[in-house]
Amino acid sequence: MLESIWFFLWGLLWAIYFMLDGFDLGLGTLMPFVARDDMEKRTVYRAMGPFWDGNEVWLITAGGVTFAAFPLAYAVMFSSLYSALMLLLFALIFRGVAMEFRGQIHHEKWKKVWDYSLTAGSFLAALLLGVAFANIFQGIPIDEKGVYQGSLITLLNPYGLLGGVLFVVMFALHGCIWLALKTEGPLHDRATTLASRLWTALLAAAVIFLAATWFATRLYDNYLENPLFFVVPILLIPIIAVSALVMTRVYISRTRWWEAWFASSLFIVGTTLFGVAGLYPHLLPSSINPAYSVTIHNAASSPLTLKIMLGVALTVIPVVIAYQAWVYHFFKDKIQPSDLAHDEGY
Amino acid sequence: MDALILSRLQFAVATYFHFLFVPLTLGLSILIAIMETIFVRTGDEEYRRMAKFWGKIFLINFAMGVVTGITLEFQFGTNWSRYSSYVGDIFGSLLAIEATVAFFLESTFIAVWALSWNRLSPKAHAVTIWLVAAASSLSAVWILIANAWMQHPVGYTIRNGRAELTDFFAVVTQSFAIHQIIHTLSAAYILSAFFVMGVSAYHLLKKQHTSFFGRSFRLALVMGLVFSIVEVVQGHMHGAEVARVQPTKLAAMESLWDTTAHAPQYLFLVPDEKNERNFIELGAIPGALSMLAYHDSSATVRGLKDFPRDERPPVTLSFISFRIMVGLGFLFLALMTVGWFLRNRLEEHPWYLKTMLYAIPLPYIAAQAGWTLAEVGRQPWVVYGVMKTSDAVSPIAVSQALVSLLAFVGVYSLLGAAALYLIIMHVRRGPESGQPA
Numbered sequence: 001m002l003e004s005i006w007f008f009l010w011g012l013l014w015a016i017y018f019m020l021d022g023f024d025l026g027l028g029t030l031m032p033f034v035a036r037d038d039m040e041k042r043t044v045y046r047a048m049g050p051f052w053d054g055n056e057v058w059l060i061t062a063g064g065v066t067f068a069a070f071p072l073a074y075a076v077m078f079s080s081l082y083s084a085l086m087l088l089l090f091a092l093i094f095r096g097v098a099m100e101f102r103g104q105i106h107h108e109k110w111k112k113v114w115d116y117s118l119t120a121g122s123f124l125a126a127l128l129l130g131v132a133f134a135n136i137f138q139g140i141p142i143d144e145k146g147v148y149q150g151s152l153i154t155l156l157n158p159y160g161l162l163g164g165v166l167f168v169v170m171f172a173l174h175g176c177i178w179l180a181l182k183t184e185g186p187l188h189d190r191a192t193t194l195a196s197r198l199w200t201a202l203l204a205a206a207v208i209f210l211a212a213t214w215f216a217t218r219l220y221d222n223y224l225e226n227p228l229f230f231v232v233p234i235l236l237i238p239i240i241a242v243s244a245l246v247m248t249r250v251y252i253s254r255t256r257w258w259e260a261w262f263a264s265s266l267f268i269v270g271t272t273l274f275g276v277a278g279l280y281p282h283l284l285p286s287s288i289n290p291a292y293s294v295t296i297h298n299a300a301s302s303p304l305t306l307k308i309m310l311g312v313a314l315t316v317i318p319v320v321i322a323y324q325a326w327v328y329h330f331f332k333d334k335i336q337p338s339d340l341a342h343d344e345g346y
Numbered sequence: 347m348d349a350l351i352l353s354r355l356q357f358a359v360a361t362y363f364h365f366l367f368v369p370l371t372l373g374l375s376i377l378i379a380i381m382e383t384i385f386v387r388t389g390d391e392e393y394r395r396m397a398k399f400w401g402k403i404f405l406i407n408f409a410m411g412v413v414t415g416i417t418l419e420f421q422f423g424t425n426w427s428r429y430s431s432y433v434g435d436i437f438g439s440l441l442a443i444e445a446t447v448a449f450f451l452e453s454t455f456i457a458v459w460a461l462s463w464n465r466l467s468p469k470a471h472a473v474t475i476w477l478v479a480a481a482s483s484l485s486a487v488w489i490l491i492a493n494a495w496m497q498h499p500v501g502y503t504i505r506n507g508r509a510e511l512t513d514f515f516a517v518v519t520q521s522f523a524i525h526q527i528i529h530t531l532s533a534a535y536i537l538s539a540f541f542v543m544g545v546s547a548y549h550l551l552k553k554q555h556t557s558f559f560g561r562s563f564r565l566a567l568v569m570g571l572v573f574s575i576v577e578v579v580q581g582h583m584h585g586a587e588v589a590r591v592q593p594t595k596l597a598a599m600e601s602l603w604d605t606t607a608h609a610p611q612y613l614f615l616v617p618d619e620k621n622e623r624n625f626i627e628l629g630a631i632p633g634a635l636s637m638l639a640y641h642d643s644s645a646t647v648r649g650l651k652d653f654p655r656d657e658r659p660p661v662t663l664s665f666i667s668f669r670i671m672v673g674l675g676f677l678f679l680a681l682m683t684v685g686w687f688l689r690n691r692l693e694e695h696p697w698y699l700k701t702m703l704y705a706i707p708l709p710y711i712a713a714q715a716g717w718t719l720a721e722v723g724r725q726p727w728v729v730y731g732v733m734k735t736s737d738a739v740s741p742i743a744v745s746q747a748l749v750s751l752l753a754f755v756g757v758y759s760l761l762g763a764a765a766l767y768l769i770i771m772h773v774r775r776g777p778e779s780g781q782p783a
Contacts, residue, residue: 071434
């Protein structure tokens with residue numbers, strides 16, 4: 001029971017990370033396509049500035065919780081995905097440093113270097129997260145000792161790459177909507193136009209991904225085999241994910257940006273949980289032999305650790321959510337030129 | 347070259363580099379919080395400008411600390427997967443708690459602090475930097491509890507083929523952890539004090555912004571003096587704790603080969619690791635080592651030969667890093683004490699200001715030496731007496747570890763150079779003019 005609760009929380013933490021850092025990563029990817037001059041670029045940075053740091057901690061927490069609740073899964077997952085994770089790490093390093101370093105020197109070349117870092121880092125991070133999760137859904141070649149029998153190229157299989165594309169487009173739309181709600185004028189108009197196109201692209205990516213999931217993974221089997229999960233997906237997939245995707249489109253058309261952003265958030269959470277629920281009780285299915293899979297049963301920490309961690313999570317995470325929500329509320333207004341007048345305002 | 351040595355090198359690179367940025371954020375955030383509090387209390391604009399000036403350096407450091415910190419967490423899984431699955435039950439939960447209770451708070455409010463100078467009331471704005479300062483130190487506390495468990499594992503049992511938690515309270519309150527917390531936080535506060543004093547000295551020597559940097563200097567001096575005293579006194583107690591729980595580390599850092607009663611302390615000594623002896627031993631102070639380690643000049647101190655060869659740490663490196671750390675620690679106390687007597691006529695003593703300017707790198711060296719002793723002196727164990735480092739490494743290919751190590755060295759060199767450049771540039775430029783922003 002404790003293991004199952006932690007499995008759900010584990011999925012939820014990753015979902016929250018994707019939902020929050022998703023718009024930063026998407027916006028970083030989109031920047032060269034939406035921002036034309038330095039002022040507009042600064043506006044894009046400023047749109048993420050107050051949030052990216054706190055958002056990234058969700059990744060650290062999701063990683064930390066994997067380590068704490070399912071040590072074996074952490075060990076096998078991180079060592080198996082070694083090269084992909086190192087790339088992700090460098091992508092996130094360049095993205096993060098770009099955020100803080102760009103505005104420090106007013107020199108065109110200096111800014112250009114960090115603009116490239118931001119875009120390349122954001123794009124690569126989104127892609128790799130998608131590739132990693134698609135591969136987890138699909139199963140990776142781990143042997144009976146939990147040793148990975150593949151390479152970086154193994155991960156770049158068609159389904160893995162499809163996951164990468166899905167994440168890039170999903171985050172790009174999420175970021176585009178965020179930009180629209182944080183800006184006015186030409187930048188806002190460009191974001192508005194782009195949002196409709198990205199939505200269509202996302203619809204296509206999602207449909208192809210779902211179809212490929214049928215052939216490439218055992219996620220649906222799990223839904224069909226497990227009576228509980230036969231009921232849950234009926235709630236989870238059509239009602240949350242699909243309707244969230246539809247509502248995103250509706251709100252984009254009505255230019256109700258906050259609502260569109262919430263709908264897009266819900267789509268990201270729904271998509272993640274769809275995959276995670278399909279995995280249950282696996283954390284890392286083995287594509288060599290299902291018996292070698294890392295599951296919540298062979299990977300979970302001791303009941304004592306799980307209980308202590310549950311206590312910490314249930315008391316502290318709501319507080320974190322509360323003060324982060326306050327920060328989002330505090331910086332909710334559209335960015336004005338006056339926000340950019342000072343150095344520390346990017 | 348195998349994956350083990352490459353992973354160890356990579357961890358060393360990542361940790362040393364991370365710890366170039368972390369200590370300054372720990373102490374500087376407190377100094378900035380104090381500056382802002384004085385501004386709120388007195389309304390003196392200069393303190394607000396001080397908080398802003400030092401705050402910018404803080405932000406550059408903080409960003410570097412964040413991005414390099416993720417590396418450390420990831421590495422436990424990527425390079426030390428056997429360690430992770432063996433002790434994750436205890437170690438993993440400490441890292442997760444750190445992220446949840448401290449790092450969230452720090453990362454969320456630093457952005458609010460940086461971007462709300464004109465939007466929050468001065469009082470509320472000061473609260474945000476206090477939250478950041480408190481969360482930074484709290485974050486260090488949890489990380490150090492985790493490291494202390496590697497140094498002196500308690501509150502666990504070996505069950506189901508791994509270490510499992512049995513007593514969480516014992517893990518978080520053990521004396522080794524408390525020693526490490528006080529020792530490392532004090533070191534960070536001393537380092538921050540030296541940084542602020544050194545930068546201030548630079549401007550005071552040029553006779554510019556004298557009020558601004560005189561105040562900064564004196565504020566940092568108080569912090570530096572207090573924690574230099576704490577460090578020397580507690581450092582001795584920390585050493586005695588090491589003698590009690592990590593006898594191999596003590597023997598290595600003192601290069602003591604034979605188990606000796608009335609063990610002396612030598613004024614000059616050169617270890618000869620290969621032949622299990624010392625090349626030179628000069629100026630013996632009888633019983634001094636026994637006294638320092640066990641507070642009893644006749645106590646028996648265990649020598650390295652008492653332990654199997656494959657359970658001894660590298661002696662020369664432990665020995666040298668220990669001496670660098672201790673020597674510098676005493677020097678810091680001396681420099682701070684001199685500063686205390688000169689504090690109201692600093693400009694009359696340019697030699698002292700110059701010394702303090704050039705002393706900026708010293709606490710960095712001391713901190714890195716301290717960690718070298720802590721980690722190298724623990725070898726060959728990753729968890730003292732429980733798991734060897736060689737059993738902890740991931741089953742990864744040599745090529746993977748080699749490529750990532752080279753990438754880290756390359757990327758970190760570039761970023762380090764950029765950060766250093768930005769900090770020096772900002773320091774040289776000095777504070778912005780007195781007009782309110």
